[in-house]
Amino acid sequence: MPRPTELGPFRRPCATRRPAGGLVQRSTSVESEAARPLLARHEFLIRRLHSLTGLIPVGAYMCIHLATNASILAGPATFQDNVDRIHSLGPALPFVEWTCILLPIIFHAVVGVAIIRTGLPNTGAYPYEANVRYTLQRATAWIAFFFIGWHVFHMHGWVTLPHWREQVARTGLGAQFDPEHASSSVHEALASLWVTIFYLIGVGACVFHFANGLWTMGITWGAWTSPAAQRRAGRVCLAIGILVMALGTAALVGVWQVNARTARRLEDARLQWKHLLAEPPALVPATPGESPGENAERGGVSARAMSREASAGDGAATGATAAAGPVDARELGGGEGRYK
Amino acid sequence: MIASDHTIRPAPLAPAGQQSELPHTFVVRVLRQDGPGEPSYWQRFRVTRERDMNVISVLQQIAAQAQTEDGQPVAPVAWECNCLEEVCGACTMLVNGRVRQACTALVDKLLAEQPGEIELRPMTKFPVVRDLVVNRQRLFRALMRVKAWIPVDGYYHLGPGPKMSPADQQRAYPLSQCMSCGCCLEACPQYLKIELTRREGESDEEFARREQQAYDRGFVGAHAISQAMLFNTHPTGRMQAAQRIEALMQEGGIQVCGNAQNCVAVCPKNIPLTTSIAHAGRAATLHALKKWFDW
Numbered sequence: 001m002p003r004p005t006e007l008g009p010f011r012r013p014c015a016t017r018r019p020a021g022g023l024v025q026r027s028t029s030v031e032s033e034a035a036r037p038l039l040a041r042h043e044f045l046i047r048r049l050h051s052l053t054g055l056i057p058v059g060a061y062m063c064i065h066l067a068t069n070a071s072i073l074a075g076p077a078t079f080q081d082n083v084d085r086i087h088s089l090g091p092a093l094p095f096v097e098w099t100c101i102l103l104p105i106i107f108h109a110v111v112g113v114a115i116i117r118t119g120l121p122n123t124g125a126y127p128y129e130a131n132v133r134y135t136l137q138r139a140t141a142w143i144a145f146f147f148i149g150w151h152v153f154h155m156h157g158w159v160t161l162p163h164w165r166e167q168v169a170r171t172g173l174g175a176q177f178d179p180e181h182a183s184s185s186v187h188e189a190l191a192s193l194w195v196t197i198f199y200l201i202g203v204g205a206c207v208f209h210f211a212n213g214l215w216t217m218g219i220t221w222g223a224w225t226s227p228a229a230q231r232r233a234g235r236v237c238l239a240i241g242i243l244v245m246a247l248g249t250a251a252l253v254g255v256w257q258v259n260a261r262t263a264r265r266l267e268d269a270r271l272q273w274k275h276l277l278a279e280p281p282a283l284v285p286a287t288p289g290e291s292p293g294e295n296a297e298r299g300g301v302s303a304r305a306m307s308r309e310a311s312a313g314d315g316a317a318t319g320a321t322a323a324a325g326p327v328d329a330r331e332l333g334g335g336e337g338r339y340k
Numbered sequence: 341m342i343a344s345d346h347t348i349r350p351a352p353l354a355p356a357g358q359q360s361e362l363p364h365t366f367v368v369r370v371l372r373q374d375g376p377g378e379p380s381y382w383q384r385f386r387v388t389r390e391r392d393m394n395v396i397s398v399l400q401q402i403a404a405q406a407q408t409e410d411g412q413p414v415a416p417v418a419w420e421c422n423c424l425e426e427v428c429g430a431c432t433m434l435v436n437g438r439v440r441q442a443c444t445a446l447v448d449k450l451l452a453e454q455p456g457e458i459e460l461r462p463m464t465k466f467p468v469v470r471d472l473v474v475n476r477q478r479l480f481r482a483l484m485r486v487k488a489w490i491p492v493d494g495y496y497h498l499g500p501g502p503k504m505s506p507a508d509q510q511r512a513y514p515l516s517q518c519m520s521c522g523c524c525l526e527a528c529p530q531y532l533k534i535e536l537t538r539r540e541g542e543s544d545e546e547f548a549r550r551e552q553q554a555y556d557r558g559f560v561g562a563h564a565i566s567q568a569m570l571f572n573t574h575p576t577g578r579m580q581a582a583q584r585i586e587a588l589m590q591e592g593g594i595q596v597c598g599n600a601q602n603c604v605a606v607c608p609k610n611i612p613l614t615t616s617i618a619h620a621g622r623a624a625t626l627h628a629l630k631k632w633f634d635w
Contacts, residue, residue: 040557040591047595048628119529119598125437126527126602134529134600216599222622225615227604 039114050111051217053104059210061101063244066203069251076183076263079254080270083182094160105148112141137212140205147202154189180271183255184264190255203248211241362451364389367409368398370417371461373468376475377537380468384409385417395435395442395450395460396421399472418471426608429521433472434461439526439606442472463526467535478534478555479522482564485556486587490577502575515570515616517609524562524603524613530596534558559596560588562603566616572623585620585627594620 039046068086072079089096121135152158155177157169169175176189190196215237218224224233365388373380385402386409396419403416421431424443431442436450436459450458466474492498504512525531534554538547568584571577588594594617603613629635 036557036591043591044589044593044595044624044628048625115598118532118596120532122527122529122602126605128600128602128605130599130601131529131605134598137598219599219614219618220595220597220621221625222618222620225618225622227612227615230614230618 046111047115048220050108050115051213051220053108054210054213055217057100057104058108059214062206062210063247066244066247066251070247070254072183072186072254072258073250076258076266077270080182080267083179087179109145109148113145116141133212137209137216140209140212143202143205144209147198147205151199151202154195155186181264181267183258184260184267186255187258187260187263190252196252196256199252200249203252204245207241207245207248210244211237214240362389362448363456366447366451367457368402369457369459370402370471371459372417372471373462375470376467377535383414383417389447389451393447395433395445395447395458396424396431398447398458399442399460418469418473420473427519429519432463432521432523432526434463434526435459437461439463439523441521441608444608463522465526465528465531465533466522467533476520476522477551478558479520479525479561479563481552481555482560483520483567485560485590486564486568487580487584488564488567488571490571490574491580492576504575508573508575512570512573514609514611515566515573518563518566518570518611519609520563521608522563523606523608527602527606528559528562529600529602530598531559531561557592559592560594562597562613562617565594565597565620566611566613569616569619569623581623582627585623588620589624589627594624597621 068082071082087093116138119134119138121131121138123132123135153169153172153174155175157165157175159165165175176185178185190199215230215234218233218237219230224230365386368385368387370383370385371380372383385405385407387398387401390397390401399417399419406416407413419431419433419442421443422428423430426441426444429441432439433442435442435445436454442460447458460472462468462472463474463476466476466478469475492501536547536551536554542550565588568588572581572584597617599614599617601614603617604611607613
């Protein structure tokens, strides 16, 4: 049952309902041209930017994100490789994250909430398929809004300040993702079945919102106009949605398949290897009887130095490495072996 | 689908057995309202079924008896109608919850779908004037916003206009069938009711200006977008194409569309409204680029 409004777009319709089904309106003043809200004056531009950010960068980022996550199926080494590649941006990473991912998502979400408030779904009276998708687009938007908000906290603790991360976020089950222990930390974060189900629902909502948004975007920008073209485009968008959902599901299956112990062992070994490469002379103690020339040979020494470093290290995970003896070369190579 | 039972055809002469399945009388529930801004209330009327009745003849009978089901005398229910052949749009209302023209809402079909009772309500997206009569001024104001006409007036004879290609004729004809009934607006989840109440001491002119200003900020609606596309298809009308697209890019323009596509599903004239909307979207995209880069 639609409610009345005398306000323009981006404003909540104000109305109270009388029991008999009658509607009462409140009168408000009509503002002058200059006093119109910024959102109203640039409504076209803002709505088109909202549409655009849904695909680039937000939608595109989601696809890449899910594809990267799905690579965990190929084993912790491959996944760690991919995570390391992203983190190789180093200090530029937060800048890229904020400008290319977070700010566009925040813009899309804030404008999206304003847009949702301008409509009144009426699937009860008009249960047509496209109208149901109109309503679902808004329902999945809310799910995605809260899911993404929580997901960024759950994995990254929202902000990367060390104090906040350790003292606040981690105590509230946030900041679970450790980029240096990608597979094992994600496995631990998703150890609960409920969390996994919540992720499945959240990813499903995001994927529906993306695929259906892609379809409506084509109409909005005028890419597909006739009903036949829109039907064909709808099938393509459905296929894209199924594909992206498959990636998301694969990622979750992959996370569950990880053997946390071996994954952590591998990740620790890789970490040691990385430190060793960064400062080889300091990490390799001179062994009596061996010539300095041999020590300098990085390839010949590193594997042994590696295991020595690992056994000298503290914590349960490195203890496991020590108990298992020297790490074999295949593990260090990465990418080849599977640790399930 | 609503569109399927809109065609007027003579009611079949049903055999006696089949006739008896339909009741002799039926109840009509009407959502009434005595005037603008007044509270609304339901009333029930008992109507004797006649052959080939439509909702207009039901309302005529209610007006003639002017009493409710329980015999209480009431003012006749007010409604609007004109052409009685679904080309004027005046009798548009909610029949059993679906927006359509009362003249082509046939009683026998309605009773077959929902036995015993017919529910009539005024359209919910327009201010109620009285009972089933609504003020659709905003609908016509939207046509003015998008300049849904071809300016041919001048001080001298302009001569014959350019020829229209058969392909353009084919595209334009369905759009020209729009009767401004408002079904597309009633079914649209993005088209919300705008109803202003008069302030104390406000003159007619002041109130009308304030109302018009409010209407101009609201969503134009599918009908106006489609009419803009109709006149942009016309070879003479095309000369003002940029102005119409510009009007569609203002507040409450094409961007408000949420692609629920109810408009095309409820349109009694089967106008390809969503195709018009997509064409307008494309034209707006190109127009924005043209403006931005000064092409």
